[in-house]
Amino acid sequence: MRIGLFGGSFDPIHLGHLLAASEAAEALGLDRVLFVVAARPPHKTPVAPPEARYEMVLLATAEDPRFCPSRLELDRPGPSYTVDTLEEARRLFPRDELFFITGADAYRDVLTWKEGRRLPELATLVAVARPGYALEGVPLPVLPLYVPEVGISSTEIRRRLKEGRSVRYWVPRPVEVYLAKHALYR
Ligand SMILES: Nc1ncnc2c1ncn2[C@@H]1O[C@H](COP(=O)(O)OP(=O)(O)OP(=O)(O)O)[C@@H](O)[C@H]1O
Numbered sequence: 684m685r686i687g688l689f690g691g692s693f694d695p696i697h698l699g700h701l702l703a704a705s706e707a708a709e710a711l712g713l714d715r716v717l718f719v720v721a722a723r724p725p726h727k728t729p730v731a732p733p734e735a736r737y738e739m740v741l742l743a744t745a746e747d748p749r750f751c752p753s754r755l756e757l758d759r760p761g762p763s764y765t766v767d768t769l770e771e772a773r774r775l776f777p778r779d780e781l782f783f784i785t786g787a788d789a790y791r792d793v794l795t796w797k798e799g800r801r802l803p804e805l806a807t808l809v810a811v812a813r814p815g816y817a818l819e820g821v822p823l824p825v826l827p828l829y830v831p832e833v834g835i836s837s838t839e840i841r842r843r844l845k846e847g848r849s850v851r852y853w854v855p856r857p858v859e860v861y862l863a864k865h866a867l868y869r
């Protein structure tokens with residue numbers, strides 16, 4: 684099997700993530716895309732707790748048989764280092780081909796990640812080209828993936844919710860309902 688691991692804080696997950704994952708699955712012939720929720724990202728402090736971000740990923744991915752939420756980084760203590768996740772994934776899926784997918788913007792700092800230089804040994808790195816971020820600055824070999832530009836970010840969603848504005852059509856409907864029910868990011 685060809686397995687994609689889509690790494691992100693998902694604070695919250697939105698339609699830009701789902702479109703990128705779907706395009707990656709189609710372009711790379713992936714059988715599965717695991718959405719790896721960074722429980723304790725080493726580089727930023729998420730606003731919502733890890734379990735809430737995971738529950739929203741669960742809701743957002745429920746309808747697509749290719750998509751699975753992943754608890755790999757929630758169930759491991761300490762900072763959510765990608766090298767540890769990929770080593771664990773290699774142990775779990777020894778015969779499968781692994782792809783680590785994230786935004787091109789994140790890869791610009793990849794040499795500052797824990798054992799960043801080793802990542803290409805563990806999985807093919809896939810960089811989703813995002814509006815406003817060029818692929819040129821990426822210091823390791825990555826497979827570029829161009830997706831239709833969707834100017835949605837979790838930051839903008841949190842800002843809108845804080846201002847009491849709607850996020851309808853920015854996130855899947857069940858996530859919109861969850862955000863309202865739990866008054867997240869208000
Ligand atoms: N609209 C989008 N189109 C393509 N890629 C995206 C989009 N939004 C996020 N990504 C990429 O998905 C990866 C995981 O995203 P992350 O969970 O950090 O969301 P984000 O919207 O970038 O969050 P934030 O605004 O809080 O930084 C990132 O590397 C990011 O570049």
Ligand SMILES: O=C(O)c1ccc[n+]([C@@H]2O[C@H](COP(=O)([O-])O)[C@@H](O)[C@H]2O)c1
Nearest residue numbers: 690691692721726764765785789796797
């Ligand atoms: O392993 C690291 O040191 C490391 C440092 C920064 C970011 N990452 C990962 O990069 C992915 C993108 O992160 P983000 O939240 O900036 O979109 C996510 O899976 C993070 O866990 C990983």
